Amino acid sequence: MPQTADYHRFRSAIAGERLPCAIVDLDAFDANLAVCVELARRGEKSLRLASKSVRAPALLRRAIDRAGGVALGLMCFTVAEAVWLATEEGFDDLLVAYPTMQGADLDAFAQASADGRTLSLVVDSEDHLEALARAGREHGTVCRAVVELDVSYRPGIGVHVGARRSPLRDAEAVLRLCRRANVLDGVEVIGLMAYEAHIAGLTDKNPFTPARNPIARALKGVAGPRAAKLRAGVVEHLRAGGIDLEVVNGGGTGSLEAAAAEPALTEVTAGSALLAPHLFDYYRGLSLRPAAAFACQVVRSSDPGYLTCHGGGWIASGESGADRSPRPWLPAGLELVKTEGCGEVQTPLTTSRCKTELAPGDPVFFRHSKAGELAEHVNELLLVQGDRIVDRARTYRGHGQAFL
Ligand SMILES: Cc1ncc(COP(=O)(O)O)c(C=O)c1O
Structure with missing residues (x-):
């Protein structure tokens, strides 16, 4: 299962980082x-x-x-x-x-x-x-x-x-x-x-x-x-x-x-092609690899079959609709709760289709709908290769710049 392997390598890479954080593969x-x-x-x-x-x-x-x-x-x-x-x-x-x-x-x-x-x-x-x-x-x-x-x-x-x-x-x-x-x-x-x-x-x-x-x-x-x-x-x-x-x-x-x-x-x-946010999964003839994600920590579980992450509501611009919301990505199988979506302070997820055991403190990786807007939420992008952070790229925000 390549997605399980990806979850584990990204998770190893960001061990010890403050969440939420954003990574670029x-x-x-x-x-x-x-x-x-x-x-x-x-x-x-x-x-x-x-x-x-x-x-x-x-x-x-x-x-x-x-x-x-x-x-x-x-x-x-x-x-x-x-x-x-x-x-x-x-x-x-x-x-x-x-x-x-x-x-x-x-x-x-x-x-x-x-x-x-x-x-x-x-x-x-x-x-x-x-x-x-x-x-x-x-x-x-x-x-x-x-x-x-x-x-x-x-x-x-x-x-x-x-x-x-x-x-x-x-x-x-x-x-x-x-x-x-x-x-x-x-x-x-x-x-x-x-x-x-x-x-x-x-x-x-x-x-x-x-x-x-x-x-x-x-x-x-x-x-x-x-x-x-x-x-x-x-x-x-x-x-x-x-x-x-x-x-x-x-x-x-x-x-x-x-x-x-x-x-x-x-x-x-x-x-956008460089980071390939999830909106670009929905084009015929475009074959790109997801290259950016953000991680939020699981903080609690309100009911069996549910986990709740801290934060997550990094909604994209454009005609509003479900495809502008982040999508839970890794581990595979987590799903948003329709009535709550990705929230400003918390994002509950259902776990019934997820085969990876998660506990409070574990990271969940989300993909943003659009590319550059991800960078407005973090000061740096953690550059990951394999299961390690090899460098850090300061975002405009990290440089103290807000342009639009
Ligand atoms: C003038 C112009 N050209 C090209 C693009 C395409 O950018 P991207 O490749 O990031 O989708 C945009 C996006 O808004 C644009 O405004």
């Missing part, structure tokens, strides 16, 4: 990285690591160092994060994938750019562009902008399937914004980002919402190729309009294979 992490690198390499793309899905600089560094030159840059979730990673942690080529209008962000971004850091910031409107240009001029530099194209599925009659991100939906709209940038001092458009969130974020073998799975598959079959066609068409239209892009970004863990095969993209993004 380095062999699984490296194997997941290798999957991403291979897909990117096959499609002749570089890999941009989504830092928000890891939130521990030492692990991001490990991934870049082990990607054989395929992973070059990071996709960040705030300017403050990107500037910190560049100036304090030595990372380069940081794309901030979400716009900002805060003066402090724009100043920090422009100053870091003036200091020679390679940063870029997503924009989708003249307001974004003008604010960035102003900061660039004030700091005597030219800020790098990446225009975001919305590739949601919009078949007409008011239907919108996808994340509500950019209002730019066709080649002309993107070209217009690029031309506007051309006449502004202090900013230049260096790339296009077109993230197919409605494909990458859509589980299609989800045991919590089985009725939706066939619909998700059908939708992916139609919307995936449409998004690819739109991206290719926009790149072509820009080229014809005299705009050549250094970066054309798309993809995410949930859509990596298809995105990596698209000729129009220069790079693909992935982050």
